[in-house]
Amino acid sequence: MSVIRRLQSDTASFSTDLRQLLAFEATQDASIENACRDILHQIRQRGDAALIEYTHRFDGVQVQHAADLEIGHDELQHALDTLPADQRAALEAAAQRIRQYHEHQRGKSWTYTEDDGTTLGQQVTPLDRVGLYVPGGKAAYPSSVLMNALPAKVAGVRELIMVTPTPKGERNQLVLAAAALSGVDKVYSIGGAQAVGALAYGTETIQPVDKIVGPGNAYVAEAKRRVFGTVGIDMIAGPSEILIIADGSAPAEWVAMDLFSQAEHDELAQSILLSPNADYLDAVENAIVELLPTMPRADIIRKSLADRGALILVKDLPEACEVANFIAPEHLEISTVNPETWLEHIRHAGAIFLGHYSSESLGDYCAGPNHVLPTSRTARFSSPLGVYDFQKRSSIIQVSQSGAQTLGPIAATLAKGEGLYAHAASAEYRLQNS
Known part of the structure; x- marks a missing residue:
């Protein structure tokens, strides 16, 4: 039995297979x-x-x-x-x-x-x-x-x-x-x-x-x-996730260990690798098999990779970016030559790590950006925890006498259209010719 499943983007069932892989039922006991x-x-x-x-x-x-x-x-x-x-x-x-x-x-x-x-x-x-x-x-x-x-x-x-x-x-x-x-x-x-x-x-x-x-x-x-x-x-967080886009230029052992870094959190964590290089996917799988027995949390990693992990063969790096946008991962590593080239193609991710030396673990502890990130595809519409989560905004409106002459008729017309005549009168009382 394979230690981690393999998928290919050019198969007829890929879309269904990917959705099933990503499915996480957060049903509460x-x-x-x-x-x-x-x-x-x-x-x-x-x-x-x-x-x-x-x-x-x-x-x-x-x-x-x-x-x-x-x-x-x-x-x-x-x-x-x-x-x-x-x-x-x-x-x-x-x-x-x-x-x-x-x-x-x-x-x-x-x-x-x-x-x-x-x-x-x-x-x-x-x-x-x-x-x-x-x-x-x-x-x-x-x-x-x-x-x-x-x-x-x-x-x-x-x-x-x-x-x-x-x-x-x-x-x-x-x-x-x-x-x-x-x-x-x-x-x-x-x-x-x-x-x-x-x-x-x-x-x-x-x-x-x-x-x-x-x-x-x-x-x-x-x-x-x-x-x-x-x-x-802040959020209701799901299991931790990592998605890696790799072109084969990084040592396979590095990528395998990055997959482990999320899988060791718990059995529900998700680790996925996208690459257009089939030989590289083989190399990473071999590295997983070789390194897994050395991990103190090997049992957790093994179950996480078997149940929710995947090595996915894609056509090319642009397609890898599109698949990544669909997944909208918590952590996204772009492990390629000139990784910044692909940054503009990414629309949905909690945190994006560029280059071979930007391991997700550095982001967890000391890089600087926040490690509280959206999970379970919520990066499509939400952001990392930040200063903005602890601030709020109040609108400021100070209308001059002259401004009230311009805005009053507009507001009164719209208010009457909604049937709110006190609103209209409130605006009209301030008109100079009223």
């Missing part, structure tokens, strides 16, 4: 839906008391008061100060690059004035309060802290509240250090749907936020889905 509904209801009704109960039940952490769940600034700073030197240096270097990149995204207010003195424009302001969910316990995702917190801080968010579960009281020092380095304002040792509910609705101890960002398990995703509308959310 009814038990998860019911549990999240009940948890959110209890948090909304009973606040701190429910939060304390759920934290004890799910994380094994017992406190008398919800305020005892806060992790103080001294502990955050201590975590940063006591990191091994190499980890601290890497964390600081990544933070500096991420912050620098996102500073270029900061939106600006603007106005313009028309000849009659009417001024129109846009005022950009940051969100007041944002909640950041970070997985905790044995899982260490300091990169998630940096990628979510730093854009919020660059945007000017007034208060950033981080929640992270601490099963049996286990606090991940890398996560806490990243919070200190990112300037997170408050950190609470809570997780799951109950943490999402506390951020969305508020409790006696935790103030409600305006938006919740950050990854989590199925319960966290369902809870975010349910509170959307009360607060904003």
Whole structure:
């Protein structure tokens, strides 16, 4: 049995085969839906008391008061100060690059004035309060802290509240250090749907936020889905994805390892290679077979590649770009000679990595652009997380007396056409000859 399926774009069934490969049914388990509904209801009704109960039940952490769940600034700073030197240096270097990149995204207010003195424009302001969910316990995702917190801080968010579960009281020092380095304002040792509910609705101890960002398990995703509308959310992310367009000029082992880099996330992750070179696809498959036994997460990679991976033979690189646009991947590597040649052909991708040395893993940690990206073909209509997700825009309208004489009749005519006569009168009252 092949370790990864092979497809060809010139077969009659290719379109159907590709759609089946990409299909991901994100059907929620009814038990998860019911549990999240009940948890959110209890948090909304009973606040701190429910939060304390759920934290004890799910994380094994017992406190008398919800305020005892806060992790103080001294502990955050201590975590940063006591990191091994190499980890601290890497964390600081990544933070500096991420912050620098996102500073270029900061939106600006603007106005313009028309000849009659009417001024129109846009005022950009940051969100007041944002909640950041970070997985905790044995899982260490300091990169998630940096990628979510730093854009919020660059945007000017007034208060950033981080929640992270601490099963049996286990606090991940890398996560806490990243919070200190990112300037997170408050950190609470809570997780799951109950943490999402506390951020969305508020409790006696935790103030409600305006938006919740950050990854989590199925319960966290369902809870975010349910509170959307009360607060904003970043996205409901699906399994991680990588798509590579290769002309055969990169070592096959490099491309195989890049496919592994997504496949090792979990069995549902998707890794796809497009190439017009059949011999190169053979070489990559051979590299996969040779390298797979050396991987610590070989079982996960093997199942991911077998179930959702593919090596696809295409006619040429232009066709590879068209297939890539249909797939609209989370991560797209263009591993070709002169990769920038093909950039203008790409319309849909979360992040685009150009050239043999631009491995997706660099984007995950330290290149600078955000690693929170649209999945499951949503790159067709959505974008990476950025500073703009933590800012909002208000329209500015200052109509001069002269401008009201021009705009009033237009507005009144359209309002009467809609049957809204108070609207029409409101505009006509300001006409000089009325």
